[in-house]
Amino acid sequence: MNQIDASLIDWSRAQFALTAMYHWLFVPLTLGLGLIMAIMETLYYRTKDVKWKSTAKFWMKIFGINFAVGVASGIILEFEFGTNWSNYSWFVGDIFGAPLAIEGIFAFFMEATFIAVMYFGWEKVSKGFHLASTWLTVGGATLSALWILVANAWMQYPAGMNFNPDVVRNEMTDFWAVALSPVAINKFLHTVISSWLLGGAVVIGISSWYLLKKRDITFALDSIKVATIVGFVGVVISAITGDGSAHQIAQKQPMKLAAMEGLYEGGDGIGLVAAGILTPGKQYDDSKDPFIFDIQIPKMLSFLAVRDLDGYVPGINNIVRGGYITPEGEKALSIEEKMTKGKKAFDALNQYREAKKNKDDIQLAEAKKLLDENFAYFGYGYFQSPADAIPNVPLVFYSFRVMVILGGFFLLLFIVVWYFSHKKKFEQSKWLQYVCLWSIPLAYITSQAGWIVAEVGRQPWAIQDILPVQAAVSNIEAGSVKLTFFIFVVLFTVLLIAELSILTKQIKIGPEKGDEKE
Amino acid sequence: MDYSFYQHYWWFLISLLGGILVFLLFVQGGQSLIYSLGKKEKHLNALIGSLSKKWELTFTTLVTFGAGFFASFPLFYSTSFGGAYWVWMLILFSFVIQAVSYEFIAKKRNFLGNKTYKAFLFLNGLLGPILLGAAVSTLFYGAEFVVNKGNLTGLMPVISSWQNPLHGLEAAIPVTGAATLANLWNIALGLAIFFLARSLGALYFINNIKDEEINKNARKQLLINVVGFLIFFLPYLIALLFKTGLTEDPVTGVISAEPYKYWHNLLAMPWALVILLVGVVLVLWGFIKGIFCPQFTKGIWFAGIGTILVVMVVLLIAGYNHTSYYPSVTDMQSSLTIANSSSSLFTLKAMSIVSLFIPVVVAYIWYVWRSLDKK
Incomplete structure (x- = not known):
């Protein structure tokens, strides 16, 4: 029997993580900024005030530069399921391929077609058609996110399928159970709407730069008004859907929840770790205290996980040992x-x-x-040992805290910015403008941290409980994957530098003055 | 409508998408012509500007072609993409650099400089068609792989094993061994697609750019590239029709060799032969009128529709009539057919309902482009 080199798994994971994280630098801005510029164009359509047209057109330029790299990095991800996860492609391709194909047919063509109208159609189609095209471009991007997140959610909560031993694969038995699973819906809402946060943060950050430079003041203040509302709504709904997501994780992926909390020994009425430092080198089967330092909110984890202040939450050791009663009322196996x-x-x-x-x-x-x-x-x-079932606890634990703490920061920031903007004090508040400017990288860190929690937390599973990554990988030489990994590092880094260089230049040029004269 | 109907329906859709993709490679063909036709800066800008409004359709069609294959024939996705790793990676790299080039090339402070992005477009125009053509040719000349669906219960399972250490590059690089001749045919089809894409690219420029000099030079390039296309494609097509193919016993699933398999397929499906001939006539009409009639600008439509029909039929005879569309030269019984590599009946049915919306997608693309081009 063929045997696969163990380092191949690590390099394949590293390559997929790298390409996914690069892709995820661009997608949230496409989703968030797309909504903001569509609202701006709607304001132009309704008020006939050309300042909104000029404002929308400027952000469309930023959108376009970002969109290009998102498209480029996205194609790699789709084909990597075949190139790097060949066993996976057969074992669950019957279910997983369908959302990708639907994404292609419905979402990609919608984006590709209407984005052309958005950029080239200002003088060629009616205002209403143009506005519809902008919304359809944003809709296409969101639809694309929907189908890929349906596929991703299915990997974390496999539903609507049956194993067929004749052909040795899983087969879809219920399309709607796959497409409308509660995990898929929540994941879609949380991921897409948290992108509004990032879009809002980027727009208020760049607009603040204009205010600091004392130029394009009206444009900047108008942009901030729209972005603050979008960002605020994004944070609030993200918090609600994030809570829903944590609740679902507690039911479907208890090991991920335990890793998020650094929880080794569970029990009733467990507290939520608000802040903490994990003990380095802690293993599931040693007697070390999991934390060097921690601050807990009593009983809060139990409440968030099972909606009961005294509810039972299993830790990593409990899951390894089994014997506790699951939310379905069954005795958990070790x-x-x-x-x-x-x-x-x-x-x-x-x-x-x-x-x-x-x-x-x-x-x-x-x-x-x-x-x-x-x-x-x-x-x-x-698996060869129970340890194989445990993800990287420190990475998941700290990423979760970074995401939540920065999410809280952005909630506060959007409220403060809205207040200052509403009271017409924002233009004078240089300190707040600096905070907004320097919050742009924080928004990206929040977004990436969320992705790490979702994807590292579910390791080692490619498909929860059904297929670990070691069984999903393609049988190729580790050296080949190592080489493509470094090619991707160089290629995407160069493209990222190019994108940032063009973006900063475009921002320095600023919004077009010509449109304001129309 | 039984399982076999849906398997055939989806192979038809894959073939149609393949045909549309090859037609849309006129973008890549145009990109590989930018240095030949755009010797003046204004011409170069006009050429790139013209292609910049169309490249996303080609790109999106490629992505949908891949996703459609994944959804309908996942064993091909698993075997070919996971095995012929390098050839697919090179294709992807060439499309990644294309995707950013159109957006970045005209922007100030684009880090790599305009010349680099032009070179990226040229590289994609060169590598994309050749490698895609070579990869498609393996649907006839086969590849070195073994499939064992039962091999899933080891600690590190392997369903599809590629048997050549070059992992797909052997399809585009002549190497020693039994598959050398097949590899030469793969290269021939790669070059045929390359010249076809350039011919279509020249026809597209003739149709889309109102400039006398570009028009004149594009017609010259059309002649050169049509000759190149015919030199590589005609022998390939003739060899294909005389070639031994693999056929599957529909009852036992056993695969065996059948001389003149693809010719037999055409005879068994006369409608396919008719479509092929219509396609060939349309392609030749578009090319000949494009070369010899200086006022004729609609050649892209004739040659384009003809290309879709010809490629579609070529792919149909690869998979229909119990033919192995991905022969294994290592283990004949591992060869893929539309029956042994498809998704389940349920998934094919569900996807077929989705496919009914494709005409809606085509309609709005058509409407949007008419709206953009009419003024």
């Missing part, structure tokens, strides 16, 4: 028991295929029964 069941599923699958070859109907039925009983733990069969 990881070792799950590994045993996973290996039973392997044996049953092999027996099934053997029986099929020998046309032995009795053995076929027995093997199928055994497979069905154990398939829920199929992925655990690949």
Whole structure:
């Protein structure tokens, strides 16, 4: 039997993480800024005031520069499912491929078509058609996010499928269970609407730069008015959907929640770690205190996880040992028991295929029964130790705190900016303008931290409980992936520098004056 | 409508998308002509400006083609993309640098300089068609892989194993061994697609840019590239029709060799032969009128529609009539057919409902471009 080099898995993960994180630098701004510029154009359409046209056109230029790199980095991600995760592509392609194809048919063509009207159609189509095209461009981007997040959510909460041992793959049995799973809906809302936060932060940051330079004052203040509202709505809804997401994680991915909290020993009425420093080198089976220092909000984790101040939340050790009662009211199995069941599923699958070859109907039925009983733990069969089931706790723990703390900061920032803007004091408040300017990188850190929590927290699973990454990877030389990894590092870094250089130049040029004379 | 119907329907859609993609490679063909036709700065800007409004359609079609293949024939996605790693990576790199170039080239302080972005466009115009053509040719001349769906229960499972250490580059680089001749044919199709894309690119410029000098030079380039296309494509097409292909027993699933398989496929599907001939006539009409009639500007439509029809039929005969559309030269029984590599009936049905919206997508693209071009 072919054996895969273990370092291949690490390089494949690194490459996918790298390309996803680069892609995720550009997508949130497309979603957030897209909404802001569409609102600005709507204001132009309704008020006929050309200052809104000029304002919208400027942000469209920023949108376009950002959009190009987003498109470029996006194509890599789609094809990487095949190039780097070949086993995955067959094992779940029957389910996973569909959202990607729908994304292509509905979203990509919508974006690609109407973005052309948005840029080249100002003098060629009616104002109403142009406005519709701008909204359809933003709608296309959002629709694209919907389908890729449906696919991503399905990986974290596989639903609407059945394993077919004849062809050794999972097959879709309920399209709507995949597309409208509660995890998919929440993930979509949380991801897209948190992008409004980033869009709002970027717009108020750049607008503040104009105010600091004492130029394009009206444009900057108008932009801030729209961006503050979008950003504020984004933070508030993100907080609500984030809470929903944490609640779902508690039900479906308890190990991820435990990693987010650095929680090794769970129990009833568990507190939420507001701030803390993890003990370096802490392992699940040692006796070290998980924290060097921590501040907890009593009982809050239990409340957020199970909506009960005294509710039970399992820690990493509890999940490894099993024996606690799950939210479904069943006794949780230990990881070792799950590994045993996973290996039973392997044996049953092999027996099934053997029986099929020998046309032995009795053995076929027995093997199928055994497979069905154990398939829920199929992925655990690949593990060699319970430690394989635990993600990188420090990375998930700190990323979660960075995301939440910065989310709180932005809530405060948007409220303060709105207040100063409403009282017409923002133009005079240099300190606040500096805060807004320097908050731009913080918005990106918030966004990336959220992505790390979602994706590192679910490791080692490519498909939760069904397929770990080590079983999903393509059988290629680690050296090949290492080489493409570094090519991507160089290529995307160069493109990022180019984008930032063009963006800063475009910002220095500022909004077009010509349009204001129309 | 049974499972087989949906498998055939989806192979038809993949073939149609493939045909549209090859037609839209006129963007890449145009990019590889920018140095030949754009010797003056204003001409260069006009050429790039003209292509800048169309490149996203090609790009999006490529992405949809990949996603459609993933959704409908995931075993191909798994085997070819995971095995022929380098050829797909090179194709992707060439499209990544294209995607940013159109946005960045005209911008001030673009870090790499305008010349670099022009070079990126040229590189994509060169590599994109050649590598895509070579990759498509493996649908006839095969690749070195073994598929074992049951090999999933080891600690590190492998469903598809590529047997050549070049991981796809062998399709575009002649190497020693049994597959050398096949590799030469792969290169021939790659070059044929390259010259076809350039011919279509020249026709597109003739249609889209009102400039006498560009028009005159584009017609010269059209002649050169049509000759190049015919030199590589005609022998390829003839060899294909005489080639031994692989056929699957629909009852047992056993795969065996069949001489003149693709010619037999055309005879078994006379409607495909008719469409092929219509496509060839349209392509030749577009080319000949484009070369010899200085006032004729609609050649892109004739040659373009003809290209879609020809490529569609070529892909249809690769997969229909129980043909293996991805033959394994290492293990014949590992070869992929539309029956053994497709998604489940449920998924194909669900995706077929989605596909009914494709005419709506085509309609709004058409409407939008008419709106943009009419003034």
